[in-house]
Amino acid sequence: MLRTRITAVDNDADVQIKRLNKNQKQVRMHDVLEIYDGEVRIFRTTHSGDVWQLRMWISQEKKYIRKSLKTRDKLIAIEIAKAEYIQYKARLLNGEKLFSLTASDLRNKYLEHVTELVEGGQISAGRLTNIKTYTKHYQDFVGKEAKIQNIAEDFFDGYRAFRQSKVKGITMTVVVNESITIKQMYKWAVKKKFISSTYVPDFGRIKVPKNETRRESFTVINYDKLVNVAKKWWQRTPKGSANRDEEIYYRRSIRDFILLMANFGFRTGELLQLKFGNVKVHDDATEHSSESATVKVLAETSKVRKERTVRSRRGDIFNRRKTYSRFFGENSFVFSMYGEDKMMTTTILYDYFTDLKKEVKKKYPDYDDSLSLYSLRHFWITLQLIHGKVDIHKVARFAGTSYTQIVNHYDGMKDAEVSNQLMAVKLRFDVENDGIFVMQDKAKDEDEGDKEDGKVKETA
Secondary structure, three states, X not given: OOOOEEOOOOHHHHHHHHHHOOOOOOOOEEEEEEEOOOOEEEXXXXXXXXXXXXXXXXXXXXXXXXXXXXXXXXXXXXXXXXXXXXXXXXXXXXXXXXXXXXXXXXXHHHHHHHHHHHHOOOOOHHHHHHHHHHHHHHHHHHOOOOEHHHOOHHHHHHHHHHHHHHOOOOOHHHHHHHHHHHHHHHHHHHHOOOOOOOOOOOOOOOOOOHHHHOOOOOOHHHHHHHHHHHHHHHHHOOOOOOOHHHHHHHHHHHHHHHHHHHHHOOOXXXXXXXXXXXXXXXXXXOOOOOOEEEEEEOHHHOOOOOOEEEEEEOOHHHHHHHHHOOOOOOOOEOOEOOOOOOEOOHHXXXXXXXXXXXXXXXXXXXXXXOOOOOHHHHHHHHHHHXXXXXXXXXXXXXXXXXXXXXXXXXXXHHHHHHHHHHHHOEEEEEOOOOEEEEEOOHHHHHHHHHOOOOOOOOOO
C-alpha cells in the first residue's frame, strides 16, 4: 500500500547533501516526502528553484541515485517518482548494476587483479603483457567511456571485422585469443558483481583456417641481413644526439637479444626476465665456436609454468653484456634498463627492434620487416626440424613446449625436405617380374658424403 508523509530531514540526509555541495554551503531541504515506506524520497531545496528532486538508496551498490524530476507540481512529481522506482527495481531484479563501470574502469581493475597474480607467481609477466595488449584492443572497440552494462552482448559480434580493419593480415588465431581474454575479464567482472551474472560477450563464430597455426619464421637469408646490420648499428649512433651513451646501450642490447633468441629459442618474456644468477658461461671455446652457456629458465617466467635448464652456444654474449651494462650482479637482469637495475621494458625493446628493422629495410629493400622478435624463436625451432639431427621430443623439451605444439605449429616446415628426399629416390618399374628397381646415383652419394653439416652464418 502506497503511503506518503512529510518528515523532517534526518542527519544522514544532511551529511549526504553537504558532500554533494561543492561550495560547502548548507543546502536546506523542505517539503520532504517519503514514498514506498521511505525507499524513495522526493524533496525540494533552496537551490532547486522549487523543482522536485528524487533520491533513492541502492543498498546493493551502497550509493544514492539522485535526479531532478523536472516539475514543480507535487502530484506529478509523485507519479514520476513511482515510475522511476519501478524501473530501477526491475533493473535490479534482473541483476543489472545501476552504477555501471566504464570500459576503461573495468580494464584498469582487471589489470590490477592480473598484476597481483604475477606478483604472487600465479601467471607469468609475459601473460600480463598480452592481457594489457588484448584489453587495449577491447577498449578501443567499445570505447573508453562506454558503460559496460549498456553494451549489448551481441555487440561483440563485430569484433572480428573491427580487428581486421585495423590490422591488415591479422590471423584468426590472434582474434580468437583476444576474444578468450576479453571473456575471461568479463567472467571476473561477474564474480566481482561489477555486471549482471548472466552477461556473456557474444563474439559469434570466428573460423580459424586449418593451416593458419603454422608459425612465421625467419629464413636464413633474412636472419643474415638482420644480424649484419645489427652488428654495427650501435657504432652509427649520431655523435650529436642527446643521451648518446644510452642510445648506444640499447642498440647494442637489441643486437644481443636477437642473437640469444636465435641460439636458445627463448620466448621473448623468458629472456627479458632472465637474471645473471641463472646463467653459467663455460670456458669451452674452440677455434670454430664460442663459449657455451647453461641457462635456467624459472617456472614463474615461463609461459607453461615449468622450469627447464638448457645449454647452447653463444655464452660469450652474456660475458659481452657485462662489459657495457652497469648492472650485472646475481639478481640483475641480463637485459636491464640503462640507468636502473630493473628489467628492460617491452616498450623500449620493441621500439629499438622496430627502428633496427627500418635500417635493415633501407639496406635490403627485399627484407621481410613483418617478422617479429618472437619469430626468432620460430626460426630456432624450424632449424632443428629441418636438419632433423635431434629427436622432435627433445626439441620440444629444450624449447619448453609440447610435442603436440611442435607438430601442430611447426612440422609443416619439413614438407619441402620430405619432398626433396622423395625426389632423390629414382624408381624404375620391372614389368617383367612385377617389381620395382631403386636406382642409386653413386656420384651424388659420394659428393653428399664429403659435405659438412650446414650451419647458420653468424655475422654479428
